[in-house]
Amino acid sequence: MKQYKKILQSPYMILLLFTIKLIIYYGLIDANILDSFIIIVSIITLGIIFIGISRIKFKHKKGLFLIVYSLVSLLMFADSMYYNYYNQTVSIKQLWQAKNVAAVPDSFFATLIPASFLLFLDIPFVYYYFKKHTDDISTKNSWSFKREMKYLIAGLCAIFALLVVNPLDSVAIDKVNSVEFFTNHVNDIYNAVADNIVTEEIPVEEVLEVVEEVAPKEEGMSLQGIGKDKNLILLQVEALQNFVLGAEYNGQILTPNLNSLIGKDSIYFNRYYSTIGKGNTVDAEFATLNSLYPVIDRECYTLYEKNTFYGLPWILREKGYSTLAIHGYEGAFWNREAAYPGQGIEEFYSMEDLDASETIGLGISDKSMFKQAIDILEEEKEPFFSFIITLTSHHPYLLDEEYNTLVLREEDKDTKFGSYLQTIHYMDEALGQFIADLKEKGLYEDTVIAIYGDHHGLNKNMDNNQEKMEEFLGREYDYDEMLRVPLIIHVPGSNVYRTVSTTGGQIDFLPTIANIMGLKIDHPYILGQDLVNAKEGFAAFTAYLFEGSFIHNNVMFEISREGVFEGSRAWDVGTHEELDGSLFEEDYNRTVKIKKTSKEILDRDLIAEYMEDKNSSDHSYEEKYNTDTKSNIEENNYR
Template structure:
């Protein structure tokens, strides 16, 4: 039958793209809402392929199908871990996955290979019927059909893209919420728009920022730095700063027990002796741990795609270690993994760290997960810190509690009951192990009286449990399931700031995020607080947390960009958008854009 390959291509690729849409967002998705843009995007490829004769056409459709399917599977696995989609900058950084292949492999499902079945079936059918002569379609007819398909595809896409641009005017140009774009326009259209935006952004770097935008950005940054900062101002001047970024330390594990045993006994003890921020959220994007390092030391938002550590290696930064170095501090970073992973050997000096102790500076005498165990890391780091001249800033990044938490036989005996053998159970074992090593490290700092002249900061870098495993987490927390709002509220990581003699201890409930850490420390250590996106947590009365996908909260309302809805945090119910909330949303988009512009144009130079 002439044109069977065309019909088969349109049908099978449309079906798999619809299933993909369902997989990446189950809460508010309908096949009806996404059918037109999905079909329209497939018709564009169908139109191109149909211009060729039947032999070349089959090969072209097969190639198109394979490419689209590979992107579907890549998107699915990336989504399972990051709750985001692959983009061109991420692909360019893709070689990082070589070091975390176990983590990626753990996300791959057998059902993912079902997306390839149609390709193999049609390859077999084509081989069986290759010798049969079927009526050919002349070029004129093929051209007419191709133009018709192209017109239908372009029209369908244009209507849906226009509707989305009206619904959220700056979404398609900023692509701050890639998942929402894909669930509204389909996976193929998302990737086409992503490629277009990458090209436009690359060209736009050569075009100066408009005077109006520059003035608005300058006004925001000036006003943000002028906020009151009298409380605790300069209290840390001359004292050491020891900051620990803990891999995958999520808030739900703090102050919890299982089978009557504390999961994080040492962190629980530190929490009671510190200023503890219980509504502190991670704000990382696709850069993961490197994003947390960047946000916490720079008070800027991460890039919407890829990682700052690869996209902006030539930039100048206004970072915490550089500001402390200018005050005479010795600044050092410590991490027991490969020096060049996330470009740390390049970026840490850019941030102002005078020394970076990476894998090459450690004796790799015990490995767990990705690399050096936390026990060995802390023991060796203590010896290195003993040689530092005070005052100093030591920034330590842990490693053992990295997804997928598989070295269970090395974590020690910590029973997790009914969660034995599950991802959650393995995580609880790994974070209990890390907690033990943190306890040892802090005890040593106390024994040698370092804590008497130091401010100790500890926080988690990002989430621990992927959404794919939310049923395990729900069971552990004693609930049936999570709403989208409840899941977003679980994106909290602990922040503890310990002062000498346990001063200023207590629970601080202000809604905050990693972007607020540098301004807070800038006030404590009496540093300049210019060109920062965050707020000083000891002097701010109003909370605010902005996420890279455009979601945000002030502790009273929570805007979820994935369904473009506002929620009352007291009731959990949706609330209608009004002028005040619209203005809030606009200010959030502006803030994310200002941060992006600072990086794109290297404005801190």
């Protein structure tokens, strides 16, 4: 009994409490809590921090320890929340997104896990033990303060140099770096700093060679120009997953209006995937408009706001189109207001420019927004390109009772699954009215309408979504279903009725719509392909799955969080049969290469360089043409 009492009164209780915290933390981020080495590294690191602070000759060292330990707890809490949503721990590069997260508090609170709050419970007890024993610890040791601190700092640096830098390129160390709390975040900071300091530019010719090598290729001219010279309305639907199309729930059709569009004058892409980064909705926009992959660091609209782009809006403007965007939330959200001019969008109607008297959840209701969009489009000079982003079906799917028209089963009420279906059903009603209004205003027949989902609505790792979805679908709910969104391109009067099952993603939209609209893409930095004419499909993933994950035809591959094939998985998306992940190393390398190439294009603003060279070349040609023409005229006049 005395032995236990002695332990309870000793400073070792700090390490014991921290060990319990670690077990909770690693459980929340799905790490192997049986891996004792990871926990030992964490305990040793905290022990060094504890001893180091206890030894310093600083009047407020107890307060310093409390601040450090509280920040450690807060970062663990942030990791658990971030992992719950993104399947990844938080990075220093995402800290800049905090203001965007704060702008959607309902969605933020919906991601909270009650167990995460356990990470804060030990703080007062740890502080009590530190306060009680720190003075004793600092006076008992005979070593000099400077000498001891030198050893402590040297030891800590040695540990992190070995683990973070990983000079031996050890797979075991990579595993530690990807999971262990301290090394994971130090490694993240190290990589962020290294990326800014060490920049190795690849010659433009090599970048173009890589694009030629790894970008998918299509062949053929099927459906080319069937929408030529028509208006184009591009609808990005918030959280629209593919499974709702054609589906019934409780005897009700979930999306009758979307189903009706697919049934006539449409090309429906049923194996289309979200290729977003951590910017979610705006990264879906970015990939769709530019056929470039988003980066994992941050939303592209902020990172590359000053870049030169030559995506869909610019291409259409060169063909005489006016370009506009409509969104029912604040213009500054995700930096849209600042980024859209560089994307080629001339007018942007946000919440500040619209009637915001009817709001649902985050912003203006879809029905109100669509009705106001009709008034705007009616006054727009034709041909026009209108990019419209819906909002009502935004997580956490809040819909007032008066707007509920889907009758939910009792067991689905007050669940994310039921709320999601309710908001998607509402969105479909809004879309149906929008189509009817286009017809009434005489805009429908001469307008191509493209509709796609920006990202998933039901995260398989949150709430009881996986259980509910598997019950609804009657099959496994995995990332292949979670990340699958629809793409519908509706061309009134075309008499086209086709379902394209070639695998693709938002990266492929630009070349696909360019084919249908009869447009020419006049630069080589396009990483997608025209899915109408493609023989095989490929898409790489940025968020929710780790870098190197992809889908190639029927095979989906998820790289392990350590970035090694051990622990990775692959499966057939049709049969859900598990496959040997090690067989797909070639596709994995292709994925890594295409993502690095996309980032290189963005980081170096290579489109600007290309367009500058092209314009100079065109100008030289024009000068030569004008000079030759003038000489010919003068010669003819002389004769």
